[in-house]
Amino acid sequence: MTEHRKSVLTGLTDDTAVLGRISEDLTQKFIGIFAAETVERYVFESYTALARTSRIHTYLAATTSRFAADRLRALAQSKGAIAHDVPEVLFVCVHNAGRSQMAAALLNKHAQGAVHVRSAGSAPAADLEPSVVAAMAEAGIDLSEEFPKPLTDDVVRAADVVITMGCGDSCPIYPGKQYLDWKIEDPATKDLAGAREIRDEIDLLVQELLTELTTSEEH
Structure with missing residues (x-):
């Protein structure tokens, strides 16, 4: 050893x-x-x-x-x-148990391979939020195999777009990348109905993001 x-x-x-x-x-x-x-x-x-x-x-x-x-x-x-070959998007929140997992899964669903997506947490939790898993299952997305991942320097360096969701200044800043901050409530304190609302809010944002990314790729 x-x-x-x-x-x-x-x-x-x-x-x-x-x-x-x-x-x-x-x-x-x-x-x-x-x-x-x-x-x-x-x-x-x-x-x-x-x-x-x-x-x-x-x-x-x-x-x-x-x-x-x-x-x-x-x-x-x-x-x-x-x-x-395709744009790399990284979603970052504190626990990688709710918002960033939702965003990554929804963008994956809509992009169908046109974008590569990762998610991470500045202080990852032990498990995904049950309300998040349930809300995503209702949308036909299975998060049962997903797990919270710690934020590492390598995934930030690989990203073209880094989207933070309440993790403050914990994400390293590198030149040549696009940084966005989405003001999204934390589903950790929400019931299933609240998680659904957050899911739908994120869904609209990721579809707008996908349109921007695919349009810029065409040009």
């Missing part, structure tokens, strides 16, 4: 073997782009970040694999090692 692995796993359930396999799989996926040591560092750091907030350890390895893979893809995009 490397010293990096030891330091990352201190105080956590030892999933070293599983994380090692994830690192090997992602090393193959990003072969020629990242060294094995870089991939391993991202996997173990992603595991640690998720372990701090996740209540369900059973699925931690699976979520780590998804989170690390997306971070590595973002890093590769920001370095020009992977094609940047």
Whole structure:
């Protein structure tokens, strides 16, 4: 076990073997782009970040694999090692348990591949808000496999548009990106009816955003 692995796993359930396999799989996926040591560092750091907030350890390895893979893809995009074929949009709120998850899912639904979307939280919660999951299910969007993700520098660097929703100054500012701040209420304090209203408000905003992004791409 490397010293990096030891330091990352201190105080956590030892999933070293599983994380090692994830690192090997992602090393193959990003072969020629990242060294094995870089991939391993991202996997173990992603595991640690998720372990701090996740209540369900059973699925931690699976979520780590998804989170690390997306971070590595973002890093590769920001370095020009992977094609940047469509606009990249990042939604950020405090807990990544409500507003930013709704926005990302709704934009994904409407864009149908014309835009790539990520979401993150400056202080991610353990789970998505139940009212949010229910309101989105009513709109035909399943969030049951989604999970709150911490905001990392790599996903900000990869984004063309960064949209904040109540996270203040916690999002890094880089030149050449469009930053927007949407004043949306936090659904954490709302019942299902309130979550529906927030969903519909966000839906209008993401459709306007999609129109702007696809129109600018055409020109």
